[in-house]
Amino acid sequence: MSTRTSALDAVVFGVDIQSGDVRGDAPSYALAVFDGEDVTRDVVTHRKLRRLIDDEEPAIVATDNMYELAADKDQLIHFLGSLPAGTKLVQVTGAEQPEPLSRVANRHNVPYGKEPMQEAEAAARLAAHNVGHEVSAFTDTTEVKVARGRSTGSGGWSEDRYTRRIHGSVRKRAREVESELEDANLEYEKDVRESYGGFANAVFTVHARPSDIPVSRNRAGDVRVEIERQRRDGIEFEPLVKRRDHVIVGIDPGTTTAVAIVGLEGTVLDVWSSRTSDTAGVIEWIVERGRPIIVAADVTPIPETVEKFRRSFDAAGWTPESDLPVDEKQHRTRDHPYDDDHQRDAMAAALYALDAHEDQFDRIADKLPPGVDRGEVTARVVAGEESVEAVLRDLDDDEEPESESTEHEPRELTEEEKRIKDLERQVERLQSHVETLEGRIEDRDDRIDELETELGVARREERKEVRRNREVSRLERKANRLERERDEAQDDVETLERKVERMKALWKLDHSNFSDVSAEKEGLVPVKVVEKFTKGAIREADDQYGIAAGDVVYIRDASGAGRSTAELMAEFEPRVILKDGGLSEIADEILFESEIPVGPADDVAMQEVDELAVAREDDVEAAIDDWRERAEDRKRDRKAAMVDQLISEHRAGDNEV
Template sequence: MSTRTSALDAVVYGVDIQSGDVRGDAPSYALVRYDGDDLARDVVSHRKLRRLIDDEEPAIVATDNMYELAADKDELIHFLGTLPAGTRLVQVTGAEQPEPLSRVAKRHGIPYGKEPMKEAEATARLAAHNVGHEVSAFTDTTEVKVSRGRSTGSGGWSEDRFTRRIHGSVKKRAREVESELEDANLEYEREVREAYGGFANAVFTVQARPQDIPVSRNRSGDVRVEIERERRDGIEFRPLAKRRDHVVVGIDPGTTTAVAIVGLEGEILDVWSSRTSDTADVIEWIVERGRPIVVAADVTPMPETVEKIRRSFDAAGWTPETDLPVDEKQHRTRDYSYENDHQRDALSAALYAVDAHEDQFDRIAAKLPPGVDRGEVTARVVAGEESVEAVLADLEGDDDGDDDDTEHEPRELTDEEQRINDLEQQVDRLQSHVSTLEDRLDEKDDRIEELESELDQARREERKEVRRNREVTRHRRTAERLEYERDEAREKVAELEKKVDRMKALWKLDHSNFSDVSAEKEGL
């Protein structure tokens, strides 16, 4: 096989079963050794594969199915336990529910063929691009045990002196180990069993992986040093890289808050719940894992906490027409693992949101030319309500304005520098998110000022209207009073007219008597 180049920090093995079966006949494997530039291919037996791994200690052994290397879970755990300290087993097709290798390769633009050697090459290239999940059966806690290298029987001197010498050597080596752990700034706990002349043994429980501990397994004379990594209860899958892809987020708020992160194709990326985290913690957790396009809830209307988180990412929202029934949520999440009902509810919300947008996602993807970031376009179309054509034109304009870049070969970082770099990137992401939130806050402050100005104007208009209404009311009351006085005057006039009529009648009556008297006088 070819020698390693500087394209990668380490060699990656891509493995696919060539013939036979690990559960029965002696299997042979298609092996591709990839260093970032060169590929070397070979067909090896299971025993030779193990020997090559032990001799060369590749950074990654990549496969599309971890059970091609072990017949069952127990054998897989044994296989993981015998890997060199710096070698990881990676399943490139996913975690508990792996996808077809062809689909994963197509998604990442990796050449793929159905022949075992082609599949081995695809797994190596995918792992080299940080695609896949590390398969782990051990925690990041390691037990370092310093003990006697021989029994305390007679060694040529008197038995007491021989025993004292052995125990003294164990104590001396234990102090050396403790000093090395202190120098490496590692967190540990020490448990010592004292004996005549020194220590019978000393056990250090170190919060680090074996490759990060500056102590090696050895046996020399009176002292033996053993290193054993702490076993997990089962198998754990950890993504090689926590990429900030565009995602769909489901949230179940409450005393226990649960969040589920789902990819645009419905793959489960992460699920988490906490009883002690506040909204800021939830947002920070999401920021570390992706850029939400859609934020979903399993009830309608959307809870206030979920709406607040949705607005912080300026994402689209999704809620069902009616609250999702428990049996439907159980059915939708039946193929996935979760720890509690809250995680189930968050996961079902995210999955139903993906289902609701599936046709839209597919239509967007069908319109994209090769090389365009699907997530970026989808985010702007779904959350920003832009058209695909407008987004593509905008992205094309950005590409035209790029200047020529000069490539620089980065030097290899130390573990401390890498840790600092990771933390700085995390700070940059959080600061970027804070800056975005501050910009939105400024916009909202401006909007609030605008609304307050409109409110003041409306209040002034309202006061004018009140004054007008008050004046109208006063005039109306005056008019009503005058109308009342007019009516009273009319009634009085009518009454007076009646009196006049009566007086006229009386007057006529009185004068009619005078006319009769005059007539009598004329007749005399």
């Protein structure tokens, strides 16, 4: 119903300048502390006043001129920002164009005197009755910022872990703040800047004053919480109670009480009814909507309840000559909405009262000079039964002394004081600039920390990529090597497969009936073919189908063999060597000494099967027998030659004797 300050829950500071001037000398202030019943008075310095405001946190600091507390707009904004969360600065004389304090005090029947302490007390009492405008430089929106409490640093093996811990702490505290805002049912918007391991910061724009937010400004370890109200574009004034001008009130009493508020121009401003509100509640509702100059009823004589309301407001009363008929009330209120018959009757009473005084209101308006409050004059003429001329004279008489009493002319400053003032303003500008630069530096430090974190992450990713590329290269080389080994193994397998096939063919030669050979089934032997009598050809034949002891070997071209080739062949211990072409003496000698038979291939009938060959056993034996005969002859010839040589040597020895 009412926002009126109560002595039970609030204290009001009334302030007026006692001596000096806020723009020059250090001023002193008359301070009246009003708790709704008692007034405590004191004279304090500006510093002590600020300290008392911080310590006691009054609901209102009231003054007739806000620039008695601050020299200019910037200082006023600073003063407003330093007030406790629950404290308002109220200018009781109005908004941009304040009235004299004496006039406001007289209008509201508040004691007034011209002494500073009396003016301070009047300001306190007026503010306690919700008279005046709150001076505001801030909105009802507050920014809560959760950010890092320390820099993430640079370098060090544990930098990543340290950064993750700080950002994780910011994220944890931000979630706690969000939970507290949710529990308090506060509307907010959240803006989060994520970073490595958590949040770099989180900003909550809360639609509430700092005093309504269950979060306090603090700095603990890795996290800091900052709270700042959003600034308005300029200084704004908000009335403590949104009063309308002087009004006409219609009341319909009874079990259900209805009240209608009508402006002097005939506008229905509000209508209301209630079965539970008492007299005080009805009065509170009316006070919040205007200042009655006429209280009207729809019946005559005026009901006792309506008369009590009239006396409460010291307003004029109005009743019709006879009770208003229902059809007339319906007709008069046809253009205005209402919820029930009680509201209709109250509205009809107010509108008929307006009709009855309409001519009087017009005459008053015609006599008023420009700039004079029509409602004030009308109220005094109608309710106070004064003449328009008397009211205007009274207002003119109040104007001069009041303006003198409320105006505090500053004394002329000395050159030194002017210089000090200029330097103070310069210092304030520089301090403001320094604060701006510090804010920019802090933002840039945060940005640098964020970029360094991102750079560290990028470097780690780059190192991981390099390691991945190195591993990929290593695996590719290994894959290529394995592919080569696979190809080589496949070649070896193919070679071995060919060798197996040749071995199978040899086995067939040893065990088959050779049905595809045009010879008798029995008496055949396999022949291992060597293309040339060289070490390479011998090894190649051995690799292909193997040369074992007792094999028959056929050399297609036996010419050109040397000692080592003959020795290599002798190591295989073949049964017989069949050859085409001439054999060197050295090779023939080595094979003879190794007792390996050698015979011409023409003496043996052979038939080739693929890369192998077969020969008749009889022919092979005949070739061997032939070699043996030749070998016996060769041995005899060698012995005979040796005997002849011995005889010759013996004879030669005898001749010498």
